[in-house]
Amino acid sequence: MCKTLIIAVLLVIVLSVLGACASDSNIQITYIYSDGVVFRVESDEYVEITNLGDQPQDLEHWSLMDISEGYPLFTFPSCILAPGESIRVYTNEYHPEWGGFSFEYGRAIWNNSEPDVAVLYNRDGKEVSQKSY
Numbered sequence: 590m591c592k593t594l595i596i597a598v599l600l601v602i603v604l605s606v607l608g609a610c611a612s613d614s615n616i617q618i619t620y621i622y623s624d625g626v627v628f629r630v631e632s633d634e635y636v637e638i639t640n641l642g643d644q645p646q647d648l649e650h651w652s653l654m655d656i657s658e659g660y661p662l663f664t665f666p667s668c669i670l671a672p673g674e675s676i677r678v679y680t681n682e683y684h685p686e687w688g689g690f691s692f693e694y695g696r697a698i699w700n701n702s703e704p705d706v707a708v709l710y711n712r713d714g715k716e717v718s719q720k721s722y
């Protein structure tokens with residue numbers, strides 16, 4: 590009886606830990622629009638992030654960085670990303686229909702000739718997604 594209960598409790602703990610990990614890894618960088626049309630500053634470049642899982646995820650304190658350069662770094666405010674939903678982090682434009690996120694960076698971020706690598710970190714600073722183009 591007692592043994593069964595302990596096993597049941599352990600099972601619940603293991604499953605919830607696995608569940609937490611799985612939900613993090615379901616948030617992925619799905620597209621990088623690196624070659625913007627806005628002359629020189631390419632403010633219309635963006636990185637698209639999608640929730641590929643079936644649970645909503647709050648991105649508060651998550652961050653996105655161009656690790657090829659080590660900057661810039663964008664840190665998310667509170668934002669619930671619903672299952673199947675995508676948001677974009679623009680270089681220096683605001684598009685409310687895509688969440689309204691921007692690096693507010695005055696120069697192009699994503700190199701057109703030598704592809705950079707974008708990394709998404711969760712609130713614990715752990716890498717959850719990496720993508721080049």
Ligand SMILES: [Ca+2]
Nearest residue numbers: 623624699701
């Ligand atoms: Ca570019």
